[in-house]
Amino acid sequence: MATRAAVHQLGAAVLRRLLSTPAAFDRVIACPCGGHARFHQIRPKQLLTALGTVTIQRPYYLCPECHEGSCPRDAELGVESTEYSPGVRRMMTTVGSESSFQHGREELELLAGLSVTTKAVERQAEAIGEDIVHRERARSTGALQLELPDVLGPPVPVMYIEMDGTQIPMVRAELEGRAGRTEGQPARTREVKLGCVFTQVASDDKGRPVRDPGSTTYTGAIETADEFGRRIYTEAWERGWSRARKKVILADGAEWIWNIAGQHFPGAVQVVDIYHARQHLWDLARALCSGNEKAPQQWMKRHQPKLDGGEIEKLVRYLRSLRPSSAELLNRIRLEADYFDRNAERMRYPDFRRQHLFVGSGVIEAACKTVIGSRLKQSGMFWTARGANAIIALRCSRLSGKFEDYWESRSRAA
Ligand SMILES: [Zn+2]
Structure with missing residues (x-):
């Protein structure tokens, strides 16, 4: 641990030099107002990085026309209006999506030697989660126009969509005016609608279907069935629904699910979970x-x-x-x-079995536990819809193997 601390200190010193102002920099830069901002002075900024706290020096510009000040170097480094480096933000987001924010803070301290507050972990995880939520919304608005380009790729033999609902505990203010699930009782929870998409490549030697390992992606939120319908439609489309030779919707008997199936996925084989x-x-x-x-x-x-x-x-x-x-x-x-x-x-279970199809919705039921329950149903946890949706988006992104891509596209944008 002592060695690590020493190496961190050394690394931080190197980093400070790397990140600070190059010897030569522009004296005048373009200002968004159309004017020209002039170099005013070198200003320090403190950043928490994976190697500890680093104070960087960067030029600060002032525009004589609009009187706005700016540090363009911050945008280059991806640290605009934050005191955390992108690497640390990513760590905070990861631990915050995995367990309670408090536990995440402890993990960061223990594993990375980084001291942050519980609130900071919460803010970062929720900010990144909300960014994912906004991107998803933009994508599904595009999908709504039904003019989605076909997703290119090899044909998929069998593609499944499974959907389910699971309740999570909410803070009281979020439940006002909502009826409880038991008559006469106040509401304590709200329903998260969760869906997954996966493919089946083969059946085993007994003719039982086999799920494509690593093919499962998840998406979900606390939202109306209408909104969720667009969400799962977008997800399926991006997974290559149009290329699937056989399409299957598997779920329990909940009416909203079959409405979505009828509206967005006509022609798919519909299967009620046999269990x-x-x-x-x-x-x-x-x-x-x-x-x-x-x-x-x-x-x-x-x-x-x-x-x-x-x-x-x-x-x-x-x-x-x-x-x-x-x-x-x-x-x-x-x-x-x-x-x-x-x-x-x-x-028509014998019929489905003859086609070597799954007849149980075990994948989504397991997902209700692993994606939602294990993180959002811990004792003493109460959620706002907004906070829960941010963390759900994060977890779906990570468990679907999409978080790396998300982070890549973010840093490219910066
Ligand atoms: Zn200006």
């Missing part, structure tokens, strides 16, 4: 056989094969033929019969 469908059947089995422990299992043994066999009409007919004594139970059965009826075409 969700079975869960519906299990819940019904327990309601029908309440008081008898073994009966639900026997009921399932008789009726699950209809579901697994894709004989949904048969299942619906059976459910509708039931005449329980309680009106409540009758209503429940009707709702479930409607659910299966409405989703019948999305439950």
